[in-house]
Amino acid sequence: MPAVLAIDIGGTKIDAGIVDADGRILARRRIETGGAADGEDLFDRLVGLIEAVAAGGGRRGLVACGVGTGGPMTRSGATVSPLNIPAWRRFPLLERLSEAVPAPVHIDNDAKALALGEAWKGAAQGERNFMAMVVSTGIGGGIVLDGRLLEGAEGNAGHIGHVVVRPGGSELPGHVPGVLEASELPGHVPGVLEAEASGPAIARRTGRPAAEAGPDEIDRAGTLVGRAVGSVANLLDLRLALVAGSVALGFGKPFFAAAQREVDRVARLDHSLGARVRPAGLGADGPLIGAAAVGWRGSGRHVGVR
Numbered sequence: 148m149p150a151v152l153a154i155d156i157g158g159t160k161i162d163a164g165i166v167d168a169d170g171r172i173l174a175r176r177r178i179e180t181g182g183a184a185d186g187e188d189l190f191d192r193l194v195g196l197i198e199a200v201a202a203g204g205g206r207r208g209l210v211a212c213g214v215g216t217g218g219p220m221t222r223s224g225a226t227v228s229p230l231n232i233p234a235w236r237r238f239p240l241l242e243r244l245s246e247a248v249p250a251p252v253h254i255d256n257d258a259k260a261l262a263l264g265e266a267w268k269g270a271a272q273g274e275r276n277f278m279a280m281v282v283s284t285g286i287g288g289g290i291v292l293d294g295r296l297l298e299g300a301e302g303n304a305g306h307i308g309h310v311v312v313r314p315g316g317s318e319l320p321g322h323v324p325g326v327l328e329a330s331e332l333p334g335h336v337p338g339v340l341e342a343e344a345s346g347p348a349i350a351r352r353t354g355r356p357a358a359e360a361g362p363d364e365i366d367r368a369g370t371l372v373g374r375a376v377g378s379v380a381n382l383l384d385l386r387l388a389l390v391a392g393s394v395a396l397g398f399g400k401p402f403f404a405a406a407q408r409e410v411d412r413v414a415r416l417d418h419s420l421g422a423r424v425r426p427a428g429l430g431a432d433g434p435l436i437g438a439a440a441v442g443w444r445g446s447g448r449h450v451g452v453r
Contacts, residue, residue, distance in 0.1 A: 148208050149167070159225050190238070203414075217230060259305060267436070271389060276291065276386070316343055388424045395426070
C-alpha cells in the first residue's frame, strides 16, 4: 500500500508517522525536541525516530517523506532556522534528510503544512480562500487564496506570528528553554503576536505553564489572535481562519469566543465582514496530517489546493 513518511518538527516535540493516501495514520512515534546537545545530536535523534516509526509501519510502499517545520527557512527547506529550536540555525535539513530517508523528501513550514492538511482532510475541504494557524510553542500561519497555497520568495508566506498586535509590547520570551533571546532576532519588534500569545510568552508573563492559564489570560490570548486574524481578513479578502496548536485547542471555547469577538470588531470591510475563526478540523492530528499532505503534494497527488 502506498504511504508517506510524515514528520512534524515543533519546538516542544517531533512527531513522525506513516500516513496512507486516505490520510490514515498507520504508525506513529514522537520524541521531545528539548535536551539535544547541539544540532547534530537533535538530527541523530530525529533519524532514530524515523527508523522506529518505519519499523512499526513498514518501509515498503513509501513514495515520499513530507516534513512540516517551524521557520523561517530557505526555499524547499534547503536550510531551516526554527525560531524555537536554537540548535538549528541554517541547518541543511533537506540534504541531511535526503541522505537518511529512502524516498524523495519535501519540506514546508508547519503552518503551511497545516493549511494543506485542512484542505485535504479537514475543515477547509472545498474552501478556496482561508488561513490556517498554529498557536503553540510558536505561532505561524499558512494562507490559501484562489485555491493556491501562498509561498513567498523563500517559502515563508504567512508568518502571522510576527504581525504586531500590541505596539511596544512584550519581547519574544528569552528565558524559557528552547526559545531565542530577542537580541538574537535581527529586526525583531516588540509586541508581535508570538511574543504575546504563544505558550512560552504566556508562561513568562504568568509564571506558570500556559496549560494553567486563568480566564483572563485565555481571553487576552484569544483577543490578540483575533486581532491578527481580523487584520489578515481585511488585507487578503478571506473569511475563514482555522486555528490549531496546543495553546488554542487547549484553551478551547473561551479562547475561540474571544478571538471571534475581536475579529468581529476588526474585520468591518464589506469583503471581510462575517469572517470566522474556528478550531482546525483535524485537531491534534492536524500537524502530522499536514506534513503527510506536503509529501503527497510533492509526489504529485492533489490534496485540495495547488
